[in-house]
Amino acid sequence: MSRVLVIGCGGVANVAIRKCCQQDEVFTELCIASRTKAKCDALAEALKGKTRTKITTAQVDADDVEQLKQLINDYKPDLVMNIALPYQDLTIMDACLACGVNYMDTANYEPEDTDDPEWRKIYEKRCREQGFSAYFDYSWQWAYREKFEKAGLTALLGCGFDPGVTQAYCAYAKKHEFDTIDTIDILDCNGGDHGYAFATNFNPEVNLREVSAPGSYMENGKWVEIPAMSIKREYNFEDVGQKDMYLLHHEEIESLAQTIPEVKRIRFFMTFGQSYLTHMKCLENVGMLSTTPVMFEGHEIVPIKFLKALLPDPASLGPRTHGKTNIGCIFTGKKDGKEKTYYIYNVCDHQECYKEVESQAISYTTGVPAMCGAMMLLTGKWNKPGVYTVEEFDPDPFLDALDRCGLPRRENHNPVLVD
Ligand code: NDP
Numbered sequence: 001m002s003r004v005l006v007i008g009c010g011g012v013a014n015v016a017i018r019k020c021c022q023q024d025e026v027f028t029e030l031c032i033a034s035r036t037k038a039k040c041d042a043l044a045e046a047l048k049g050k051t052r053t054k055i056t057t058a059q060v061d062a063d064d065v066e067q068l069k070q071l072i073n074d075y076k077p078d079l080v081m082n083i084a085l086p087y088q089d090l091t092i093m094d095a096c097l098a099c100g101v102n103y104m105d106t107a108n109y110e111p112e113d114t115d116d117p118e119w120r121k122i123y124e125k126r127c128r129e130q131g132f133s134a135y136f137d138y139s140w141q142w143a144y145r146e147k148f149e150k151a152g153l154t155a156l157l158g159c160g161f162d163p164g165v166t167q168a169y170c171a172y173a174k175k176h177e178f179d180t181i182d183t184i185d186i187l188d189c190n191g192g193d194h195g196y197a198f199a200t201n202f203n204p205e206v207n208l209r210e211v212s213a214p215g216s217y218m219e220n221g222k223w224v225e226i227p228a229m230s231i232k233r234e235y236n237f238e239d240v241g242q243k244d245m246y247l248l249h250h251e252e253i254e255s256l257a258q259t260i261p262e263v264k265r266i267r268f269f270m271t272f273g274q275s276y277l278t279h280m281k282c283l284e285n286v287g288m289l290s291t292t293p294v295m296f297e298g299h300e301i302v303p304i305k306f307l308k309a310l311l312p313d314p315a316s317l318g319p320r321t322h323g324k325t326n327i328g329c330i331f332t333g334k335k336d337g338k339e340k341t342y343y344i345y346n347v348c349d350h351q352e353c354y355k356e357v358e359s360q361a362i363s364y365t366t367g368v369p370a371m372c373g374a375m376m377l378l379t380g381k382w383n384k385p386g387v388y389t390v391e392e393f394d395p396d397p398f399l400d401a402l403d404r405c406g407l408p409r410r411e412n413h414n415p416v417l418v419d
Pocket of ligand 1: 007008009010011013034035039060061062063083084085086106107158159161163164203206314315362365
């Protein structure tokens with residue numbers, strides 16, 4: 001028996017909600033609340049007769065703490081799943097604290113307005129002190145640790161695939177495969193083709209901000225920052241084939257460097273096709289990725305938001321995306337005094353996802369872990385007061401749930417390493 005409030009009804013939330021409804025013995029009541037209520041109503045209608053989960057819908061502006069508090073106090077959920085955008089992480093955490101409810105999300109906080117002088121002051125200090133310049137980082141949400149501890153509430157951060165499952169893979173490797181881990185390479189390969197010259201697989205604004213930023217990795221406890229897309233490797237991914245991949249900054253590097261402190265190097269690579277990179281560079285060069293408002297014919301517009309309006313909605317890519325994703329982690333380290341290597345990963349087929357939940361694999365590989373993380377919290381397997389990332393919990397029940405719910409792990413004890 002549980003009552004869950006899901007905030008957001010985009011590509012990822014659609015999958016998470018459909019998967020919750022498949023587990024209707026755990027998710028008995030669900031309220032879907034988002035900015036555009038019509039999307040929530042359409043999903044509730046599509047699920048009618050297909051689940052025992054009792055679904056209601058609501059309209060909410062998740063930037064507004066008072067509106068959130070009212071919704072939470074009216075619905076009285078056991079858990080709020082934030083599957084809106086990273087911009088809303090802090091307002092939703094504030095509302096959860098005020099109402100005494102557990103919280104989870106799929107991406108760490110970043111501000112919508114990166115020109116805000118108050119935020120910029122803190123950001124620039126962090127850039128200088130820490131040595132990486134991504135707009136998103138965990139410090140904002142880690143600052144809530146004591147408040148959640150004192151309130152006896154759990155906040156689970158970044159429970160998608162990456163971040164999310166990749167951290168559970170790290171916790172699993174540490175628990176079962178290694179005494180000490182020396183290096184971690186996280187490889188995110190999307191071998192899918194949607195037939196468009198250019199489209200993003202999840203929210204375009206968040207996605208383009210992430211991939212156009214400088215890359216960085218952690219080496220011997222220090223960040224090393226590099227120009228965007230300046231480190232390229234090739235890798236032959238099982239069930240996908242040979243792909244070019246590029247080193248990116250990614251949020252789980254920051255938490256893993258703290259939770260597995262012996263690790264000497266952590267890198268994150270993502271595959272991109274040439275067409276994607278050429279389009280992105282061109283859009284960047286002409287200023288279309290800018291978050292700074294410009295005046296156009298008497299109206300203020302934010303270029304990247306305008307671009308989002310022009311690009312295909314990621315939720316619409318499902319029927320036309322073919323191919324597979326392959327996401328996982330390669331480790332080097334020691335067990336019983338001997339050097340060893342290990343690769344744990346998942347392969348997911350875009351069309352299989354579409355058949356099951358009418359979505360492509362990127363939303364699927366994010367929405368399924370969000371549902372499984374919620375299940376861990378609702379069934380008491382991952383409850384401890386405070387603010388935590390996925391690797392701070394026991395990976396076993398979570399990976400077992402993923403195995404059962406559509407994202408089974410694969411393992412290789414002799415993988416090809418990335419140089
Ligand atoms: P979408 O843009 O498809 O959906 C976002 C949803 O949030 C929309 O329904 C939108 O409403 C709603 N929303 C936005 N602002 C507000 C607001 N102020 N109040 C209420 N609702 C709001 O994004 P995705 O589904 O692609 O991504 C969802 C999240 O998942 C993002 O945080 C993204 O970063 C994260 N993600 C994580 C991954 C991982 O592996 N960890 C991978 C991919 C994504 P409306 O319909 O009105 O626009």
